[in-house]
Amino acid sequence: MTENHVRRRSVLGLPIAGLAAAGAAQVGPLVGPFLERAAAGSPSIIKPLPAAWFTDHGTNAETRWESVDPDRHLTPQSRLFVRNHTVTPVIDPDTYRLRIHGDGLVRAQGVSIGLRELRRRFRHVEVTSVHECTGNGRSFYDTQQGRKASGTPWTLGAVGAVRWQGVRLRDVLAWAGVRRDAVSVQGAGLDPHHVDKGVDVGPVRRPFPIGKALDDALLAWGANGAPLLPDHGFPLRLVLPGWVGIASIKWLGDLEVSTSELTSPWNAQWYNVGGPLGVNPVRSAWELPWDAQLPGARALTLTGRSWSGAAPIARVDVSTDGGTTWSPARLHPERGRGRGRRTSGHSWSQWSHTWRSPRAGAHELLARATDVRGRTQPDIAAYNPNGYFFDAVVRHPVTVV
Numbered sequence: 208m209t210e211n212h213v214r215r216r217s218v219l220g221l222p223i224a225g226l227a228a229a230g231a232a233q234v235g236p237l238v239g240p241f242l243e244r245a246a247a248g249s250p251s252i253i254k255p256l257p258a259a260w261f262t263d264h265g266t267n268a269e270t271r272w273e274s275v276d277p278d279r280h281l282t283p284q285s286r287l288f289v290r291n292h293t294v295t296p297v298i299d300p301d302t303y304r305l306r307i308h309g310d311g312l313v314r315a316q317g318v319s320i321g322l323r324e325l326r327r328r329f330r331h332v333e334v335t336s337v338h339e340c341t342g343n344g345r346s347f348y349d350t351q352q353g354r355k356a357s358g359t360p361w362t363l364g365a366v367g368a369v370r371w372q373g374v375r376l377r378d379v380l381a382w383a384g385v386r387r388d389a390v391s392v393q394g395a396g397l398d399p400h401h402v403d404k405g406v407d408v409g410p411v412r413r414p415f416p417i418g419k420a421l422d423d424a425l426l427a428w429g430a431n432g433a434p435l436l437p438d439h440g441f442p443l444r445l446v447l448p449g450w451v452g453i454a455s456i457k458w459l460g461d462l463e464v465s466t467s468e469l470t471s472p473w474n475a476q477w478y479n480v481g482g483p484l485g486v487n488p489v490r491s492a493w494e495l496p497w498d499a500q501l502p503g504a505r506a507l508t509l510t511g512r513s514w515s516g517a518a519p520i521a522r523v524d525v526s527t528d529g530g531t532t533w534s535p536a537r538l539h540p541e542r543g544r545g546r547g548r549r550t551s552g553h554s555w556s557q558w559s560h561t562w563r564s565p566r567a568g569a570h571e572l573l574a575r576a577t578d579v580r581g582r583t584q585p586d587i588a589a590y591n592p593n594g595y596f597f598d599a600v601v602r603h604p605v606t607v608v
């Protein structure tokens with residue numbers, strides 16, 4: 208981490224306070240910006256979080272589904288959810304280096320590379336993926352299934368679709384000299400160490416199989432054609448398309464490649480339900496506020512989206528009567544495909560449903576998606592104490608007035 212310099216300058220235009228400077232000297236270089244932001248009332252996240260777009264969960268921010276523009280397929284970074292274990296660091300791109308090392312490399316002492324060289328040396332690629340937190344939907348374990356799970360009480364807004372720009376991890380590993388018997392890769396972030404119940408458990412990091420690294424994993428510097436925002440991993444993050452959000456380490460400072468299975472609390476203690484969680488499940492959401500008040504009309508056209516970590520969506524069935532009767536939603540032609548030559552990956556599906564002659568009063572809207580591999584959404588999600596992978600059909604209350 209010594210090669211990376213965190214810029215000590217004003218954050219949100221505020222001068223560095225004496226308190227912040229003193230605190231930083233005692234507890235580490237990344238705490239200065241944190242104290243400044245705390246003084247500004249925004250302790251963890253730098254970008255603005257207007258209440259119309261986000262639900263504030265402290266160090267995390269959730270996108271409001273009613274603020275999603277049905278005419279825009281990709282999620283702008285300004286509207287993308289944020290999940291921070293600690294605080295967004297401010298990293299100087301000019302001195303930033305990524306260190307790659309481990310006994311899974313031919314030369315175990317490893318290599319390090321700066322941003323300019325990374326851009327110059329490797330073929331640029333674009334990949335669209337659905338970016339989602341493992342705990343998305345967690346609050347429904349409590350509100351829909353009567354069993355509370357611990358963690359951020361996300362509704363369904365810890366998700367977005369992003370077209371990432373960067374380079375293939377496999378190209379970088381080939382250059383670094385990966386051994387044939389390497390099995391495990393682990394990225395670590397440059398954000399402050401995570402402290403769990405008073406114990407410093409080190410930087411946020413999580414191992415994944417070499418197979419994913421050599422398949423479609425990316426080192427991304429851009430999202431939707433713009434540089435990553437600080438909150439989303441500037442200057443460089445891992446992206447593991449279709450996998451749990453924790454796999455996509457932000458502010459990537461270190462990559463270890465190993466010939467034995469690596470482990471960390473983020474695959475052993477957390478994000479683990481009888482094994483480390485990998486591919487995201489199938490989920491759906493209506494582009495409506497919770498408890499929406501809908502104007503009575505002869506026909507109401509409602510919109511939503513469905514997605515799966517494994518594959519594109521094949522069909523979506525909807526019910527406007529709490530699940531008694533179902534009909535297929537109209538899937539919109541896919542608009543998530545990039546125009547660039549090298550675009551791959553898959554996005555979410557947008558859909559709509561015309562609700563004819565809705566009667567005044569309270570109703571529950573349901574949507575159930577199935578992906579092209581036949582994975583679908585159950586009526587009840589399998590409970591686990593940390594509330595991961597809530598994939599059941601959500602019962603969305605609305606009132607027709």
Ligand SMILES: Nc1nc2c(c(=O)[nH]1)N[C@H]1C(S)=C(S)[C@@H](COP(=O)(O)O)O[C@H]1N2
Nearest residue numbers: 289290291292340396411439452453456457
């Ligand atoms: N270094 C680092 N990487 C991280 C995290 C973090 O706290 N620190 N959070 C992870 C989790 S749990 C998720 S869901 C995603 C969130 O990415 P986003 O904030 O860009 O939406 O980043 C992952 N990568």
Ligand SMILES: [Mo]
Nearest residue numbers: 340341452453
């Ligand atoms: Mo997450």
